[in-house]
Amino acid sequence: GAVVSQHPSRVICKSGTSVKIECRSLDFQATTMFWYRQFPKQSLMLMATSNEGSKATYEQGVEKDKFLINHASLTLSTLTVTSAHPEDSSFYICSATKSANTLRNYEQYFGPGTRLTVT
Amino acid sequence: AQTVTQSQPEMSVQEAETVTLSCTYDTSESNYYLFWYKQPPSRQMILVIRQEAYKQQNATENRFSVNFQKAAKSFSLKISDSQLGDTAMYFCAFRGMEYGNKLVFGAGTILRVKS
Numbered sequence: 001g002a003v004v005s006q007h008p009s010r011v012i013c014k015s016g017t018s019v020k021i022e023c024r025s026l027d028f029q030a031t032t033m034f035w036y037r038q039f040p041k042q043s044l045m046l047m048a049t050s051n052e053g054s055k056a057t058y059e060q061g062v063e064k065d066k067f068l069i070n071h072a073s074l075t076l077s078t079l080t081v082t083s084a085h086p087e088d089s090s091f092y093i094c095s096a097t098k099s100a101n102t103l104r105n106y107e108q109y110f111g112p113g114t115r116l117t118v119t
Numbered sequence: 120a121q122t123v124t125q126s127q128p129e130m131s132v133q134e135a136e137t138v139t140l141s142c143t144y145d146t147s148e149s150n151y152y153l154f155w156y157k158q159p160p161s162r163q164m165i166l167v168i169r170q171e172a173y174k175q176q177n178a179t180e181n182r183f184s185v186n187f188q189k190a191a192k193s194f195s196l197k198i199s200d201s202q203l204g205d206t207a208m209y210f211c212a213f214r215g216m217e218y219g220n221k222l223v224f225g226a227g228t229i230l231r232v233k234s
Contacts, residue, residue, distance in 0.1 A: 043210060
């Protein structure tokens, strides 16, 4: 099966600093990657969709200047939380798919998530 | 706009028994996909089962099966012979072109399997 990794799995940073989270598809080329945010016992909230080589598309209400997403290659997307604050503390999950441009059943493969704590 | 509703925030079931999780959705599309995902305490999202809307036959995967009622826009998950390892949060999800082919998740149902 397809594998998606995230690094780091846990990170603690101080308020005002920036932190980068990596999402890698290990055995397939992911033209599209998704970034989600999840609070405890709640559902996944889609933050943005990133396509390789183009700018990410952010969901309504997500600050694009705060959550910088880069999809520089077919196997790597990064999420950078800039000037982090305690309210940014959350669980961040990425997923990857071969293509989201058609309705064909390209499965989304999920990473294991990254727990961010901002102190 | 698509919405996915899971009306059972929490459920519990005895080991070896059967439990059904409910999901309803709203869409104007005729062709789409429905999914059930499991998120155990490790928080890794795991695909349990998928259903293609144009297929009338209900999908099954071992102990997991769905009851897909397209006209009623209902998509329930039945877990037979429940096991302790089934304890997790379960999310129903919709995917269609009207929403850019992105997954739309329900609020989730916490399932606890008791011994």
